[in-house]
Amino acid sequence: xxxxxxxxxxKNFGGLAAVNKVDLVVEEGEIVGLIGPNGAGxxxxxNLIDGTLRVSSGRIVFRGHDITRYSPHxxxxxxxxxxxxxxxxxxxxxxxxxxxxxSYLRTDHGPLAALTRTLDKVRKDxxxxxxxxxxxxLVGLTDRTHELCVNLPHGSQRELCVAVAxxxxxxxxxxDEPLTGMNAEETASMIRIIKEINRTxxxxxxxxxxxxxxxxGLCARAVVLNYGxxxxxxxxxxxxxxxAVIEAYLGTDADVA
Amino acid sequence: xxxxxxxxxxxxxxxxxxxxxLPTILRRDPYWLTVFCLLAINTLLVSSLRSxxxxxxxxxxxxxxxxxxxxxxxxxxxxxHIPFWxxxxxSSLFSALIALAVAYPFLKVKGIYFSILTLLTAETFRLVAYxxxxxxxxxxxxxxxxxxxxxxxxxxxxxxxDRPANYYYIAVGVVLVALLILYWLERAYISFQWRAIRDDNxxxxxxxxxxxxxxxxxxxxxxxxxxxxGALFASYQHNLSPDTTSRFGxxxxxxxxxxxxxxxxxxxxxxxxxxxxxxxxAEATRSSQQxxxxxxGAIAILVILFLPMGLVGxxxxxxxxxxxxxxxAAGVDGVNPAGKEGKA
Numbered sequence: 001x002x003x004x005x006x007x008x009x010x011k012n013f014g015g016l017a018a019v020n021k022v023d024l025v026v027e028e029g030e031i032v033g034l035i036g037p038n039g040a041g042x043x044x045x046x047n048l049i050d051g052t053l054r055v056s057s058g059r060i061v062f063r064g065h066d067i068t069r070y071s072p073h074x075x076x077x078x079x080x081x082x083x084x085x086x087x088x089x090x091x092x093x094x095x096x097x098x099x100x101x102x103s104y105l106r107t108d109h110g111p112l113a114a115l116t117r118t119l120d121k122v123r124k125d126x127x128x129x130x131x132x133x134x135x136x137x138l139v140g141l142t143d144r145t146h147e148l149c150v151n152l153p154h155g156s157q158r159e160l161c162v163a164v165a166x167x168x169x170x171x172x173x174x175x176d177e178p179l180t181g182m183n184a185e186e187t188a189s190m191i192r193i194i195k196e197i198n199r200t201x202x203x204x205x206x207x208x209x210x211x212x213x214x215x216x217g218l219c220a221r222a223v224v225l226n227y228g229x230x231x232x233x234x235x236x237x238x239x240x241x242x243x244a245v246i247e248a249y250l251g252t253d254a255d256v257a
Numbered sequence: 258x259x260x261x262x263x264x265x266x267x268x269x270x271x272x273x274x275x276x277x278x279l280p281t282i283l284r285r286d287p288y289w290l291t292v293f294c295l296l297a298i299n300t301l302l303v304s305s306l307r308s309x310x311x312x313x314x315x316x317x318x319x320x321x322x323x324x325x326x327x328x329x330x331x332x333x334x335x336x337x338h339i340p341f342w343x344x345x346x347x348s349s350l351f352s353a354l355i356a357l358a359v360a361y362p363f364l365k366v367k368g369i370y371f372s373i374l375t376l377l378t379a380e381t382f383r384l385v386a387y388x389x390x391x392x393x394x395x396x397x398x399x400x401x402x403x404x405x406x407x408x409x410x411x412x413x414x415x416x417x418x419d420r421p422a423n424y425y426y427i428a429v430g431v432v433l434v435a436l437l438i439l440y441w442l443e444r445a446y447i448s449f450q451w452r453a454i455r456d457d458n459x460x461x462x463x464x465x466x467x468x469x470x471x472x473x474x475x476x477x478x479x480x481x482x483x484x485x486x487g488a489l490f491a492s493y494q495h496n497l498s499p500d501t502t503s504r505f506g507x508x509x510x511x512x513x514x515x516x517x518x519x520x521x522x523x524x525x526x527x528x529x530x531x532x533x534x535x536x537x538x539a540e541a542t543r544s545s546q547q548x549x550x551x552x553x554g555a556i557a558i559l560v561i562l563f564l565p566m567g568l569v570g571x572x573x574x575x576x577x578x579x580x581x582x583x584x585x586a587a588g589v590d591g592v593n594p595a596g597k598e599g600k601a
Contacts (some may be wrong), residue, residue: 050463074484076465082461101453105465107446111474114447122446168464 001064003028003204004049004172009058011044011228018044019057020228026172026238031045031198031205031220033229033236035212037249041228042208046174049206050082051075063171077105081170085208087157095160096145099132102167135163142232155186162193166203173197175207179214187211191218212240224248243254266311272378276429280422283417287422291493297366297432303516303528304439304484310449310522312475313455314371317510319396319483321379322507325352325490326484328386328393331402331444335490341405345431352484356477364472369457376510383506386499398498421493428489435482440525442478451475517558521567530568 004026011019019041026032034042047053049060051072060068067075072082090098100123107122122128136142139159144152149160158178165173178194180188191214197203209215215222215236222236226248232239239245278299283289304320309316329348339347354565364375386393405418405427411437418424450471452589453461462468490504491497499505512535520531535556539549560567566574584592 052459052462071469072459072462073465073467076463082463084459088457088460088463090453090460092452092456100460101449102464103269105455113472114471114587115442115445115474116444119446119449120446122449137576139358162462164464228426246537 003063004206005102006045006049007059007060009045009048009062010056011048012056015178015213017228019048019225021229022225022228022237024223024230026204026206028171028204029198030191030201030221031194031207033215033222035210035215035222035239036225036231040225040248042225043176044080044228045225046206048174049075050080050174052082062093069196076168076170079169079171080174081165081168082174083158083161083165083176083178083233085180087161089157089160089164091150094146095127095136095141095152096132098149098160098164099127099167100136102164103128103132103245105168132167133242135166138166138196139163140189150250155182155190158182158186158190159193162190162197166197166201169203170203172204172206173205175205176250177250178207179209181210187214194218212236216240273433274435277426282423285420290425291421292536292540294421294438294493295490297425297429298486298493298533299513299516299536300529300532301432301435301486301489302483303513303520303532304436304525305479305486307517307522307525307528308439308442308479308482308511309475310517310537311443311451311455312472314367314472316375316377316476316479317372317507318379318515319479319513320505320507320510321375321382322352322356322480322483322486323490324379324382324386324499325355325504326487327497327574328399328487329484330488330491331399331497332392341403345485345492349481349485353477353481353488356480359471360473360476364469364476376507379505379510380507383499386497387504393497393499396498396500398496398500400496402495402497404492424493428493431485431489435485436529437477439482443525447471447474466589486566486567512553515553519557519560519567521569523566524569527567527569534568540600 004024006022006024009019009022009024010017022041022045024045024176030209034045036042041102044053046209048055051070051074052068055068058068059066062075062078062080065078066079070078090101107125107128108117119189133145136145139162141152141156141160141163144156149157152160155201162178168205175194178190183188193205194205195218198205207218209218219236221234222239223233224231224239224245232242233245279293280290283293302323305322306316307382308318309319311538312322326348330344333344333347334341342559359378363371363378387396389395390562402585403419404424407415407419410416416560445554450461450466453466454468454471458468501507516531516535517528518531519535520527520529537554538552538556542549564571564574581592
């Protein structure tokens, strides 16, 4: 059984089919790239998988559970984590607090525990703190633990986003353009982090990315979307040399003439 | 405990002592005691409003839940002949139950839409009270809402709590307990979930927090507190009127908001501070009643412009002004006092 199986997934916004009958299978332990021109429906597809949006039709199965109608927090409980395209962080919190908030599912949660336990007690839980520091070490933010997250530079914020998503110990990590706006050094560091997460934690990664070279280096398999439909699927190199993909990105000779 | 913690505790203890000493201090002036009694009741209502700001929403509907609490309390005591204390709790619970029933659609919307929805719902509740004549007395109002009556108090003997001077103890006592509960919630783990939701509700959902669930808990607790304040009011005033100009009208919702902002919405004691200062100013200027809204408005504008953190935030504000002055003297440009970030 595959980790994630999306079958015939559609999402319509009014008359526009943002995602149109897409089949997507992700196997446990792989890094899959999701590429395509702007407006191809990549982010929408991620939103459908993590529950931010509901499908118009189709079915999504994760670890044997039909999650098609699940809310985002229920999907998170099953092991889906998400890094959003914009730097979504808990803005009023420090770096460490962000990871603590991300660890919600790894704490004794549930409304009753939340009402009766003090926040200080949770903050001082040594096991929890160890896990948080471990994650901050992984993304290389140990020296900025107590800084407000909004004061970090863009690249570090992006890394913190990954740490927050990992804090719940997910099986599947959805990354929405993790490399946008990064310089070469930050890009290399982020790619290293993603690979390490995949290797040491066995986390499956589905990544939407524009940087084709990064996708080539990162993924064993890629899926190309165009106008909401799946164009090609295969090894990244096959994908980028496929005539249909080149046409989708650059147009045909006829367009030029 | 830190030095700051001790100072805080000392301030609270001082406040409680003063609150309970007031009836003795004001022996000759029972009128002022009724003012302080109403002040306590209003503080609870404003605190319930502040509680909702923890999930980043402005509720203009707290008055609506106070209406429910007040009329439920009156009905329970007058029609079902339930004693004061159980009725107080039951009517607050009823208010919370109504909040639970409407919570889902309310909390699906955000920002201005939430405010509009709560405001209109509060108006709807008021109008129900206005037109349901058989139950509420309608536009003529409901008179004769009983107070706690005579009750045995250990070490003191029988006390008639219907006398305003004695009802004061009940109102202040209940409000203090309610505030303690709200304070506990702000120290509890749940406050961290609320903060996460306030900061970014999409991300909160993505890390596994049941956003609607936690927002509902917040909203229901706030409605309970608003209902409690309404019930306390009913037994304090002994008569209720659902008129537009009554305390259940729209303008009251606006006043609650002003009390909160003037006091400082980021501070737990903000509502207490704002309500106290503005209500006492209103009392002091009672002779020129027609100018009262203007005076309140002017104070609100001045506070928002010059003290964006509210009256409780003054020490922090002063510190930050000093810091800015120091930095400017040292030749650092482009620094702004706290509370004005991003508005260079």
